[in-house]
Amino acid sequence: MTTTHDESPAPLVAVRDLRVAFKGTDVVRGVSLSVAPGECVAVVGESGSGKSVTARTLLGLAGPGAQVRASAFTIGGRDALAFGEREWRSLRGRFAGLVLQDALVSLDPLRTVGAEIGEVLATHDVVPRKWRRSRVLELLESAGVPEPEARAGQYPHELSGGLRQRVLIASALAAEPELIIADEPTTALDVTVQAQILRLLAARKAAGTALLLISHDLAVVGSIADRILVMREGRVVEQGPALDVLGAPAHPYTRALLAAVPSAASRGTRLTDGTPLTAGIPLTDGTPLTDGTPLTAGTPSTEGAGLPPHPAAPGQVVLAGSGLVRSFGSRRVVQDVSFTLRRGETLGIVGESGSGKTTVARLVMALLDPDHGEVALHGEPWSGLPERLRRPRRPTIQLISQNPLDSFDPRHTVARLIAEPLRLPRAERRARVLELLARVGLPPETAGRHPRELSGGQRQRVAIARAIGPAPTCWSATSPSPPWTSPCRRRCWTCWRSCGPSTAPRCCSSPTTLVSSTTSPTGCSS
Amino acid sequence: MTGRLAALARLGVVRRLGTGLAVLWAAATASYVALLIAPGDTVDILVGDGADTPEIRAAIIKEWGLDRPEIVQYLAYLWRLLHGDLGRSYQLQRGVGEVLATQIAPTVQLTLAAAATGVTLAVVIALATAGRGRAARGVASAAELVAVSVPPFLIGIVLLAVFSFTLGWFPVSGAQGPSALVLPALALGLPIAGVLGQVLRGGLERALEQPFAVTARARGLTERALVARHALRHALIPAVTLAGWFTGTLLGGAVITEALFGRPGLGRVAMEAVTGRDMPVVMAVVLLSALVYVTLSTLLDLAYRAIDPRIRG
Incomplete structure (x- = not known):
């Protein structure tokens, strides 16, 4: 902002020893970072590492009840520690724009996308009122939105995920800020769209806009970042130029993150069974990670394409779908889908968003009846029955849903959520819940907490604990991994696989898993 | 915008009007049934405190059409409603529409x-x-x-x-x-x-x-x-x-x-x-x-x- 006095240009934003606490619990524990003009700094870490809170705090948006402390905090050359709400507002949008993860919820669903972008122009008086509309169209066009005239009048739900994200970026760029803070800007997107959005961000960076990129995915960050900070449990465990961090990671946690990146080579290969990924990596203060309990050992296999059958000998058919057809209104979403799934097998159903994977999962769960075709469970009819007949058999097939937060009653505790499908006497319930928590690698005190207080990865593990509770013979999981950080994803996959054989003896030797709706094929490949 | 309005009319409003009419018909019928099963004889109410002779009763029955079968009375009532005629008040001896207005x-x-x-x-x-x-x-x-x-x-x-x-x-x-x-x-x-x-x-x-x-x-x-x-x-x-x-x-x-x-x-x-x-x-x-x-x-x-x-x- 001001003329530079030192050898290097003054950073746009610099913070030293940032600490953010909610209700007395530190979420960010002494983070120092700075972003220079035109630079791209990436903050990487798994869910719950405090990276999002750090990003929002840089805009004074840590949230209600947050206690923010720092030994130094400058933004645009001014002392942010002395900022009141008015000073923050004048910076937001104007000096720094924010791009959040899922544009479907990050754009107001009740307003047209044109109005959302125009709002930035109006708030900061960027252009005179009469030029506003044409400026909105320019912004949409420069963000790669085709037919901006038509799009500006549409609502977020009428656009595809990729277009929405472009709109969100266009709105963050509207006042031509010097800094863009992007919090997981590509996480909710399909792989191909991810690449497009990254190209768009890279183009902005090339045009001189500084970028603070928050991501769990080192692969995303690697292509664009100049410097990388790796965060874990509220602390920066490693930082340096991107090439160094990616090429020669010093901290074991960074190595674990890197190992979890689905590289081009690892796509289509089987996930390692039972390797506790970040287990045993000490935290800076020496306490081991609570969820580092080694799960069952397994043989890592890294065969490429042409996957061999699952080691466990294929058993009888557990689940079979034949000629499934389902329409919503006039739109045929599922068209003639057939599959069989034998005991011990994992079947992956992969496709872009909108390809009908989730609908297949709902058909399998008999939450939806097919228009044609049928689903059979254990060789007996499953679809098209009255629910009264299906209910006794429901425990044998369990669902792990895409977004666990939405699938949990927010008012229930974790213990109640897990106990719900168990049908156990009260006395035995508690012990069983703790046993299940331990199996998915969560500490016993999680039982008393509410889903909102958990990180995304922890929630997913609760979802798994709930699904394996009734000892099902078949699971259906819809996109169980994309939204989380890679180590976490691996850990969940691993515990999921390993939980199977030991939970199942009541029903059969090895449960069957149907994985549907993974947008990336890395998730499900056995 | 006009396209959207047209779509609205097709999808929403027409159906709404249909259900609206059905609700009105149901309300009319329900209140008619209530009238039928209400205790007391209509003629008694109409006679009120006035002179009560068989001739007057016969005249009232004829005037109000109370001798017709119930279904005919009901249909006649609906028919009058369709023409905006709400009938006459028993007590006030004025048109109900006029009273309400x-x-x-x-x-x-x-x-x-x-x-x-x-x-x-x-x-x-x-x-x-x-x-x-x-x-x-x-x-x-x-x-x-x-x-x-x-x-x-x-x-x-x-x-x-x-x-x-x-x-x-x-x-x-x-x-x-x-x-x-x-x-x-x-x-x-x-x-x-x-x-x-x-x-x-x-x-x-x-x-x-x-x-x-x-x-x-x-x-x-x-x-x-x-x-x-x-x-x-x-x-x-x-x-x-x-x-x-x-x-x-x-x-x-x-x-x-x-x-x-x-x-x-x-x-x-x-x-x-x-x-x-x-x-x-x-x-x-x-x-x-x-x-x-x-x-x-x-x-x-x-x-x-x-x-x-x-x-x-």
Whole structure:
């Protein structure tokens, strides 16, 4: 902002020893970072590492009840520690724009996308009122939105995920800020769209806009970042130029993150069974990670394409779908889908968003009846029955849903959520819940907490604990991994696989898993 | 835009009109059945305190067509309704339409004033207290709770005692001038303000926690602009649903409020008709409130679509 006095240009934003606490619990524990003009700094870490809170705090948006402390905090050359709400507002949008993860919820669903972008122009008086509309169209066009005239009048739900994200970026760029803070800007997107959005961000960076990129995915960050900070449990465990961090990671946690990146080579290969990924990596203060309990050992296999059958000998058919057809209104979403799934097998159903994977999962769960075709469970009819007949058999097939937060009653505790499908006497319930928590690698005190207080990865593990509770013979999981950080994803996959054989003896030797709706094929490949 | 309106007409409005007509027909039929099964003989009611001779009875039966089979009477009733003829009042010996027409204006004034009072108070209180400190919210929700739980007639009596008898600011009864409207409108509007205020505040607070609110704040919006441009619209969705419900309570409440404040109006007409078993008038009032309901819920449905683009088409 001001003329530079030192050898290097003054950073746009610099913070030293940032600490953010909610209700007395530190979420960010002494983070120092700075972003220079035109630079791209990436903050990487798994869910719950405090990276999002750090990003929002840089805009004074840590949230209600947050206690923010720092030994130094400058933004645009001014002392942010002395900022009141008015000073923050004048910076937001104007000096720094924010791009959040899922544009479907990050754009107001009740307003047209044109109005959302125009709002930035109006708030900061960027252009005179009469030029506003044409400026909105320019912004949409420069963000790669085709037919901006038509799009500006549409609502977020009428656009595809990729277009929405472009709109969100266009709105963050509207006042031509010097800094863009992007919090997981590509996480909710399909792989191909991810690449497009990254190209768009890279183009902005090339045009001189500084970028603070928050991501769990080192692969995303690697292509664009100049410097990388790796965060874990509220602390920066490693930082340096991107090439160094990616090429020669010093901290074991960074190595674990890197190992979890689905590289081009690892796509289509089987996930390692039972390797506790970040287990045993000490935290800076020496306490081991609570969820580092080694799960069952397994043989890592890294065969490429042409996957061999699952080691466990294929058993009888557990689940079979034949000629499934389902329409919503006039739109045929599922068209003639057939599959069989034998005991011990994992079947992956992969496709872009909108390809009908989730609908297949709902058909399998008999939450939806097919228009044609049928689903059979254990060789007996499953679809098209009255629910009264299906209910006794429901425990044998369990669902792990895409977004666990939405699938949990927010008012229930974790213990109640897990106990719900168990049908156990009260006395035995508690012990069983703790046993299940331990199996998915969560500490016993999680039982008393509410889903909102958990990180995304922890929630997913609760979802798994709930699904394996009734000892099902078949699971259906819809996109169980994309939204989380890679180590976490691996850990969940691993515990999921390993939980199977030991939970199942009541029903059969090895449960069957149907994985549907993974947008990336890395998730499900056995 | 015209395309969207055309689509609206195709998808929503036509169907709404159909169901609206069905509801009206059901209301007409229900009130007709009520008339049939109501205790007492129609002829007795018509004779009233007048001379009671077999000749007069025969004349009455002939005049009102009571000797026809019930189904014929019912169809004739529907046929007259279709032509806008609500029949004649047993007691007043005047056309029911005429009776209602003379009494409808004070009731419309009262309900509109009450609705406006309730909505305005609710919006003001919700905007002033959403997301604010615990004290402000506590006071507001306590006041709302009282307004909801105390029956309107009690609110009315308290208002009368304080502002008419003690302070003498407003007339005790009658419908002369706007000042006579203040207390009845408050008595009827306060419970609405209570419920609506709570729903609006809850909606606002939920909306202010959403990711799009974070995005809007990150654009530099003031909290006030965020509420006005984003959150209020989200909070309106449940509030609109509620509006459909409280129009019903307004009509019911008008009966009590009009009696309490000695106001003329439909509520009074309805009450007198019920006590005097003046069934044509009762039936007409039932039909009228059904009509108001149908019209309002159609309008609210359209309001829904205007507020929330996701449910259009």
